[in-house]
Amino acid sequence: MRYSQLLLAFALAIASTLPPAEAHKTDDPWTTEFGNLPDLAFSGFTTFAHLPGRKCLDHPDSALDIAVLGVPFDSAVSFRPGARFGPYGLRSGSRRQRHERAWGQPLQINPYDSGLDVIDCGDIPVTPFDPATAIRQINAAYRSMLARPVLNSAKMDDLGMQRGLDGEFHPRVVALGGDHTIVLPILDALHSVYGPVSVLHFDAHIDTWNPKRYSGSVSLQSELNHGTFFWHAYENGFIKGNSSIHAGIRTRFSGPEDLDDDITAGFDLIHTFDIDDHGVDWIADKIKARIGSNPVVISLDVDVMDPSYVPATGTPESGGWTSRELRRIIHSLVGLNIVGVDVVELAPAYDTNAEISAIAAADMIFDFMSLLALGVDRKGGSGSASEIDSGRGGETEQEVLGRTVDEL
């Protein structure tokens, strides 16, 4: 008899001697008086939003709809380190989100009780000593998540969610960074399922910097970092041409050539000051017109918010959006064809004792979850695309509108 069979036989023998579970429960002092109480905001295991937790990477056959996945990697940052603790910070900041009380008035939905199963899959145990291997680990883990069957394909169909090039639904992963470099292996994985995707990038920085001109680039390894990963994604064909957009940009550049490279990489740009000149609705309309019905990855660097709201980040820039402004923009994006979400660059060591950054960042994830739960507007875009001129050349918004992955 094999060792595993011996263990199983032993376990069965022990189980047969125990009383039935129900009989055991009736006289249990906790169960009798307080049984089945849900956890409170401050009690319980700290999963994201008190979601059920499972180390999914150890269960490659388990089905998933929406998975929260921590990516504690920060070995490629240019200024303050510490985003490896981002997943921990985001989970802590999410403690007041509970499925029993998660119905949001602006979007009229509870994303944790909407017919799609949402679980916290724990973290990818990325090595902190070898960035190249860490990038491969992130890619392998993300591909592992995408390769699983979904639990509620009828619901996904009902919501109009994007199918992969294989005609099947694939899980949606909400990645908790980590520094922004993690998005390169994520885009690589998503590209293998959907083909080239659009990117909606909330950030103070463009992150499309040409690695040949990026400070500190002294080797092949160093050319991949949290300021250059979108350039690599463009060069590898992971991003669909002329159909991505930044929102909230306000950093300094080497010169105008950085912005030329940015256009080459496929991005339009909304400056942080556009909110004063044009308002929230204009920004949301411009985003929807640019993305249309393309499969889109939403990548949020928490430094898009002003450092007075989110001090806990690696490269803070003054003059950012308030958390209220950003949430209103996100609320206006219902209907996007979202295939992946990440929230990155939260470095809790620079937060206040009140965890203001972590709470704001976790609330953005709540809003993204709500967008996922509300599904895709199959008409594509806002319908106001023709009124918006990107002014950056390339494909017009009308050309981008209405496309599906089949046409790529």
Ligand SMILES: [Mn+2]
């Ligand atoms: Mn940034």
